[in-house]
Amino acid sequence: MVKRNACVFISGSGTNLKALIKSSREYNFPIKINYIISDTKGAKGLKLAKLYKIPFRILNLSKLISLESVSRELHKKNISLICLAGYMKILNKQFINKFKKKIINIHPSLLPKYKGLNTFKRVLKNKEKLTGCTIHYVNNKLDSGKIILKKRVFIESNDTEETLKTKVQAKEHCAYSESIINIFR
Ligand code: GRF
DSSP: OOOEEEEEEESSOOHHHHHHHHHHTSTTOSEEEEEEEESOTTOTTHHHHHHTTOOEEEOOTTSTTHHHHHHHHHHHTTEEEEEESSOOSOOOHHHHHHTTTTEEEEESSOTTSSOSSOHHHHHHHTTOSEEEEEEEEOOSSTTOSOEEEEEEEEOOTTOOHHHHHHHHHHHHHHHHHHHHHHHTO
């Protein structure tokens, strides 16, 4: 099968990146990951880039030109899909418009509920019984683009932020790959 080129943006531990790399090595998976971008030099996820010999770039966002040059680079590499996987910076309008309908994000709540940060803390504070994760297209509003897939997680009375994070992330690791299969189906 001819696989599309994809790039994953990370900032931290990269557990979703790991799951995506694993899926992308399967014969029938629609993408291959040929570029990883991190805005953090020490991002744990970069170890995976090295381990799997995937080219990577660390962004110096203090330089205004960097997203311009990134988008040129991604076009050159013929990237069909950009997966944000724990990428903690907000992409600018110009960049998003250049890759319309090609940028997707994974968020640890059942959107449109709990956009933004600290989702587990807020979910527990509100005594929710249900949460989960959402994969959605990225548009110019935070966590608001068209939803591709959601997965639910039930909240137990003894759940803490940590246990909830573990449960939600376990769902995320399957959901991200599933949503990419849906996109290219
Ligand atoms: C995930 O929980 C994702 O929903 C959020 O950031 C976290 C990234 O985790 N956007 P990891 O770096 O993939 O482990």
